[in-house]
Structures are given as structure tokens and as C-alpha cells.
Amino acid sequence: MSEEGAAGPGDESRSAQKRRAIVEAAVEVFLRNGYLGTSVDEIAAAASVSKQTVYKHFTDKERLFTEIVLGTIDQVGEPFYEGIDTLPETVNLERDLCELARRLIRIVMQPRLLRLRRLVIGEAGRFPDLGRAYFERGPGRTVESLAPMFGRLAERGLLTMADPLLAAQHFLYLAVSVPLYEATLSGDDEPFTPAELERFADEGVRVFLAAYSRQRPKRSRAKARGVSGPDSKPGHSS
Amino acid sequence: MSEEGAAGPGDESRSAQKRRAIVEAAVEVFLRNGYLGTSVDEIAAAASVSKQTVYKHFTDKERLFTEIVLGTIDQVGEPFYEGIDTLPETVNLERDLCELARRLIRIVMQPRLLRLRRLVIGEAGRFPDLGRAYFERGPGRTVESLAPMFGRLAERGLLTMADPLLAAQHFLYLAVSVPLYEATLSGDDEPFTPAELERFADEGVRVFLAAYSRQRPKRSRAKARGVSGPDSKPGHSS
Numbered sequence: 318m319s320e321e322g323a324a325g326p327g328d329e330s331r332s333a334q335k336r337r338a339i340v341e342a343a344v345e346v347f348l349r350n351g352y353l354g355t356s357v358d359e360i361a362a363a364a365s366v367s368k369q370t371v372y373k374h375f376t377d378k379e380r381l382f383t384e385i386v387l388g389t390i391d392q393v394g395e396p397f398y399e400g401i402d403t404l405p406e407t408v409n410l411e412r413d414l415c416e417l418a419r420r421l422i423r424i425v426m427q428p429r430l431l432r433l434r435r436l437v438i439g440e441a442g443r444f445p446d447l448g449r450a451y452f453e454r455g456p457g458r459t460v461e462s463l464a465p466m467f468g469r470l471a472e473r474g475l476l477t478m479a480d481p482l483l484a485a486q487h488f489l490y491l492a493v494s495v496p497l498y499e500a501t502l503s504g505d506d507e508p509f510t511p512a513e514l515e516r517f518a519d520e521g522v523r524v525f526l527a528a529y530s531r532q533r534p535k536r537s538r539a540k541a542r543g544v545s546g547p548d549s550k551p552g553h554s555s
Numbered sequence: 556m557s558e559e560g561a562a563g564p565g566d567e568s569r570s571a572q573k574r575r576a577i578v579e580a581a582v583e584v585f586l587r588n589g590y591l592g593t594s595v596d597e598i599a600a601a602a603s604v605s606k607q608t609v610y611k612h613f614t615d616k617e618r619l620f621t622e623i624v625l626g627t628i629d630q631v632g633e634p635f636y637e638g639i640d641t642l643p644e645t646v647n648l649e650r651d652l653c654e655l656a657r658r659l660i661r662i663v664m665q666p667r668l669l670r671l672r673r674l675v676i677g678e679a680g681r682f683p684d685l686g687r688a689y690f691e692r693g694p695g696r697t698v699e700s701l702a703p704m705f706g707r708l709a710e711r712g713l714l715t716m717a718d719p720l721l722a723a724q725h726f727l728y729l730a731v732s733v734p735l736y737e738a739t740l741s742g743d744d745e746p747f748t749p750a751e752l753e754r755f756a757d758e759g760v761r762v763f764l765a766a767y768s769r770q771r772p773k774r775s776r777a778k779a780r781g782v783s784g785p786d787s788k789p790g791h792s793s
Contacts, residue, residue, distance in 0.1 A: 494732050
């Protein structure tokens, strides 16, 4: 047992459990009733804790809302950033970019994130700080993580660009925009099948590579080159 | 004077005036207070008409909200569609696509439309029909208008594509996404200067043409071709 104070591991864990229960209840209630339609009383009841416990953990409704939104975006975004820093060493750029684009589209099209996103946008006039933070920790972070990778791919001669940040923005929005615009506006949480989402991601990468790769990605030509080598000519065998 | 009933041209015009006053007041009140925070009483007071007059024109709050949103999107979108059907006869595709992309970005970044857009997205869970209608009459209509134009440009050999609808989606989202995502989420109604918006539009067109034009757009090569003609060779004069 810890000797560092009254709160031992058991208490710590009970407190953490309550906190998690509040967060989970609050997400449900906010998503169902909107920000204005939600009361701390309701969240406390849904989490089976007292109102005082909610206030102890989160100060007020606005703070709770902010923590939930940013916590969710950090959590769902994590799989995108895992291993992203190995991209510059790729041996198959098109394949790896398609894999990244598919990851992005899977993340942003999660029904729970779509609903949270609509809620944040709807409240962006009232809570510009939250909207700004959502932008920075969502698309902003994605773009800022990708830009230096694209810069290193340009140094390797695989990509060519004047502005890596703009290239990263184009990559992100080519990957996700077609389904994301429709889902965000229509209120439909699953407007596309996983196969359709993958096609949107791959087609976005195709457009991206046409603009930013040193050579246009011609599958057949690349294959032929792979077989005979860049300097050999047809008929010149042995 | 008309003999077709009690409502002569004078009455008609007074009725139309009242309707316009209601619409203008309602846009302001909805944008300020959100959908749930707005009452028909408040709109009637802001328009200086009776509550009964509001109901006579719009049945209920939901109908009024829907008419305002769709009326606004039709109205602000109109400049985009003017003359769009001459695009397939273009003599300078890059210039005309940049002009279209700039028009799009100017329209979608209007502060009033941004605010209405956030409101519709925030209510898309409650009013999926409205969200769906907004999507169809906004980005949906844009894409469906562009797709057949791109198809005809492909017939002329200026563009190349397997799926004109997807090409139109890529065009739209390349043109507007960088500033529109940021403005929608951040709650900032004017996050970019007009010059920055034009650059985003032009860079989007550059990427689009890299993927969809028969030749990659090399400004210098295109200029040289414009001077000497496609069939003449250097040194072959007269």
C-alpha cells in the first residue's frame, strides 16, 4: 500500500472508475440532447453518481463537454499516428498512402465521431475555443504530422512539392471529403459501405499522386520497368 | 385592378413584403439563438408582424426553418450555375476551371452561409430531411451540374476520366475543403483573406488537372504550343 497520503491505489481506482462512468454517460446524453438540452443532473443520474461528484471531476458543464470532445478525438485518432513516421522509408509509396488514407477514412466516419463532430460544429458559434481545439487536434494535427513526412519523401525524390503543408491538406481532404461532407450534412451515420469508403480513399490517393509524385502512377509502365529495369530496352536480352 | 378575388396586386405586394420581413427576421434570430432557442413569438416581434401572420405564411417553426435554409442555399448558389453550361466549349480550360473554383470558394465562405451551414449540421440529427436537402441542393447540385460538363470535356479530349461524378466531387472538394473545414469547425467566419481563398482555389485546380487533364498542365509548354500551333514544328515558318 502506498504511504504517500490518504488516497491509496484502491481509492484512486474508484475515483478513476467514477470519472470514466461520468464521461461515458455524458457522451451519450450530450449526443442525444445536444449541449443546451443537457443538464449536469441528467448526466449524474445516467452515471449513477451525485451531481457533486460530477462537479468535483469537471468543474462545470462546459469543462465536461470540452474534455469529452477532445478526449474522444485524441482517442479515435491514435491509430492514424501509429507508425506514421516510417512513411518516408516506404518501399511502395502508393500502397502505403492508400493504407494511410483508408485509416483516415475509417476514423473520421465512425458514427460516434460523426455525431460528436456535428455537435461541435453546431456549437462552434457559442464555443469557438472548443471548435478551434477540435480542428487543431483533428485535421490540424493530421496535416502537421503528414507535412514533414511528405517533405522527406520529396528529399528522396518520390514526391515533388513547393508547399508540404498544402500537400498534406490536399492528401487529407482528397482521402475523406466525399463521404465526410455527405455524412456530416445528411445526418446519416453510415451512408457508405466499408468497400465504398476504401474506394474513395484509393481514388483520393490516385489524384494526390498524379499531382505530387515525380512520375504519374501508371501501373502498367511501372510494372514493365520493374521487370526490365530502367535502362534496358526491349529486345536487348542477355 | 384584378377581378380574380379580394387579393389585388396591392395586397399581393403587401403580403410578399411581410413574407420577406419574416424570412429576414427569422434568419437573424435562428442564427443568433439556434433552432431550439428560437420561438415564433420572437421572430414575429423582430419582423413586426403578428404570430398569426407567421403561421399563415409558414405553418410552423420547422417549416419556416426549412424554407429559410433552402431559400438561402438556392439564392447564394445561383452565381455558380450561371453560364456553367458553356464550360465544355472552353478555349482555356485551366483559366475557366480556376474561375469556377474561385466562384465556389467565394460562395461557400460567405459568413452568413457558414453560420447557416453550422446550424444545419448541428441539427442534422434532429432534422435529417433538412440536412439531406441541404446536401442535395448544395454540394450535390454542384457535382451533378459539373459531371456532364466534365464528360463533354472528356469527349473533346481535354480531360480523361472513368467516372465523371467522382471527378466532379474531387473538383469541388479540392476547390473548397482547405478553408471550409477550418471555418466550419473553428467558428471563425472570415479566417482567410480573399487572396488566400483564391490561392486555395487555384491550387485545387492544379491538383485536379494533374489527375484529370490529358496532359499535365505545364504552363510554359502550353504557352509555347499556343504560339506555334499544335502541328507546326520549331523552325518550320511559312
